[in-house]
Amino acid sequence: MEKVVILGTGPAGLTAAIYLARANMKPIVIEGTQPGGQLTLTTEVENFPGFVDGVMGPELMDNMRKQAERFGAEFKRGWVTETDLSKKPFTLKVNGIGEIQTEGLILSTGASAKLLGIPGESENIGRGVSTCATCDGFFYRGKKVIIVGGGDSAMEEANFLTKFASEVTVVHRREELRASKIMQDRAKENEKISWALNNTPIEVISDGTKVTGLKVRDNETGKEKTIETDGIFVAIGHTPNTAFLNAQIETDETGYINVVPGTTETNIPGVFACGDVQDKKYRQAITAAGTGCMAALDAERYLEGTATHDWSKSL
Known part of the structure; x- marks a missing residue:
């Protein structure tokens, strides 16, 4: 006992x-x-x-x-x-x-x-892949970052990261966001935030020591491309x-x-x-x-x- x-x-x-x-x-x-x-x-x-x-x-x-x-x-x-x-x-x-x-x-x-479950993701946690903007945003002052997600948390973290990053790109696999209208509007009004909607992340790209990009597939055309970035924040819950x-x-x-x-x-x-x-x-x-x-x-x-x-x- x-x-x-x-x-x-x-x-x-x-x-x-x-x-x-x-x-x-x-x-x-x-x-x-x-x-x-x-x-x-x-x-x-x-x-x-x-x-x-x-x-x-x-x-x-x-x-x-x-x-x-x-x-x-x-x-x-x-x-x-x-x-x-x-x-x-x-x-x-x-x-x-x-x-x-x-x-x-x-x-x-x-x-x-929750993680995306794509190649290069888990092995680069702490080396450019993060699940907490509040924790790690400071390290990306003046750098380019990506937020993956379409809900309220993703929009909140995207706005938060603009305090540090020079550019924040939101990647979401659907054309429509799940976030509430007020959160969407707030993000869309932020000049530092750009959008890569209807794109599915398929691989985290690294040079062996740090993240350099995120490979995505355009769901409409099927074409693949790599978005250059210094950090990837996964915000899918x-x-x-x-x-x-x-x-x-x-x-x-x-x-x-x-x-x-x-x-x-x-x-x-x-x-x-x-x-x-x-x-x-x-x-x-x-x-x-x-x-x-x-x-x-x-x-x-x-x-x-x-x-x-x-x-x-x-x-």
Whole structure:
């Protein structure tokens, strides 16, 4: 029987582990298939407070893990294949570990950026391919970049990137955009944004060290061409990692976990959610870490019986 288990080792999960370990709650942290979360795919992080000259994403995550271990958090490698949250204690079946029972559970499994699945894409993440304009836009000051996508997020990121890039080209495989009219109008009024609609991305071009272009196919003529660029931002959405919960936790229509506003409480007492798995708006390392702190404090109060919230009126 464990007191509290944390699923996920991104900024949210590791921050929760640090706080709970310091509170002598002896948390068990289950690392999934991508220990460290999305930041392990990032090269330099310049917007995490406290690092004047920036820090490499994997280094930041490694340091956070070591900090949690220093206070007594225990890490186990595996991934959850089955959960039973219908009764206490909660039961988790973990591949490579077996069955774990716990009084409290923190879900910090994050969200995975959707990728195009084309040649040259995955191997160039962090070398010109990005899924976060807010994170990486600064590195493209005065350069040409491409945004792939046609929804509100793509339009928002295209406008954001014009603060840095000299030119932003929106590539979308359809002639019509999915974005709301107000977001389309805002982007179309921006002189720095050009359009390559009805074009399907088919390959990321690289010189071996950095991205140099995006090969696309004109859907009307079938002709292929390469759009020269210094960076490619893929903005086709995210998928919250909640499928393994088998609908036991209340989520919104897109799968993000619902929490009581101002807390990390879910619809099940003793289960808390933090980080990108419950945040489809900000999706930043620092906001994830903040909610990880909240989840740890919420869980600690719950487990010590000092929580005053009425869960029957939560959601």
